Amino acid sequence: MIAFAFLNPALLWLLPLVAVPIVIHLLNRRRYQRVKWAAMEFLLAALRRNRRRLQMQQWLLLLLRALAVLFLVLLVTRPQLGSSVFGTARTHHVICLDDSLSMRQRSGARDVFAEARDRLLALGGRIAEEGSGHVLSIVTTDAPTRPVLAAQRVGVQTQARVREVLGGMPVASDGSGDLAAALRQARELGASTPECSRTEITLLTDLRQVDWIGEDGRPRADLLAVLRALDPTKERLRVVALGGRDSENLAVAAVRVRDRFVVAGVPATFAIDVANRGLSASAPGELTVRIGRGEQATQRTFPVEPIAPGVTTTITLQHTFRDPGDQGVVA
Secondary structure, eight states: OOOEEEGGGGGGGGGGGGGGGHHHHHHHHSOOOOOOOGGGHHHHHHHTTHHHHHHHHHHHHHHHHHHHHHHOOOOOOHHEEGGGGGGGOEEEEEEEEOOOOOGEEETTTTEHHHHHHHHHHHHHHHHTTTTTTEEEEEEEESSSSSOOEEEEEEEHHHHHHHHHHHHHHSSSSOOOOOHHHHHHHHHHHHHHHOOOOEEEEEEEEEOOOHHHBBBTHHHHHHHHHHHHHOOOTTTTEEEEEOOOOOOEEEEEEEEOOOOSSOOTTSSSEEEEEEEEOOSOOOOOOOOOEEEEEEEGGGEEEEEOOOOOTTTTTEEEEEEESSOSOOOOOOO
């Protein structure tokens, strides 16, 4: 199957200009009047002998003029020919953007999510330069079943469209992403465009271990199943690691209630687990805890001593809620 498209189809209205040299030629033939003149008889006789050669020259000159106009029109509309016969098969580019909470971590002057947006915009521009006929989709790990951009035809407006989409999502989400679901959605999008013979999936992520490794220390089964299902003849996965590769990785692992019930007016005990998932001992720091709701919420700070790599420490606190109802504890 041969695919033929234009990068600037809006300029195809210039095609009728190809007829301009033909119209000029016809008008020039009509404006002359035949006048008998004895002195011209000898010249006309010579012209009749060379008529076929002169007509051929005129037709060639007319053809060259029409082709010159056609070339200028094609130059501005930029036609693109895609076919597996010529080795330029269509590709469905699916970009999976990790927008989990960890992407808000600062890497230098900006956070990692801002770096991911810049990478995505650059990818959109590179794909647009490859020519029309390709397809572009964008999915996020927080909501993979709702693609940000689904099966968009690549054209001259592709980069502007990607910039518009990114403008609607200025920050990362508040939750954790699902890489397996995002990759499954990427494969489904690729399968939904049978005119594309290949699917190229690009994953922009900060490579958090929790996204790849389960609690048992083994690769996540759902993610492993998606990776094994990839067809190497038609599907390609590329992982782009973002952010710094710091060895420190201190995290709030859990917030737990130690009492069986939490009752208004009775002190409640909470335990906050702080884990060092990095490769080196952590530096001394502070843990900030916000307790309560609305304007009545209070904020407390607790010191955190250095924690050895792979070790989890627990900080215990008590708080008495004055009012019944839903309350929050955020560490």
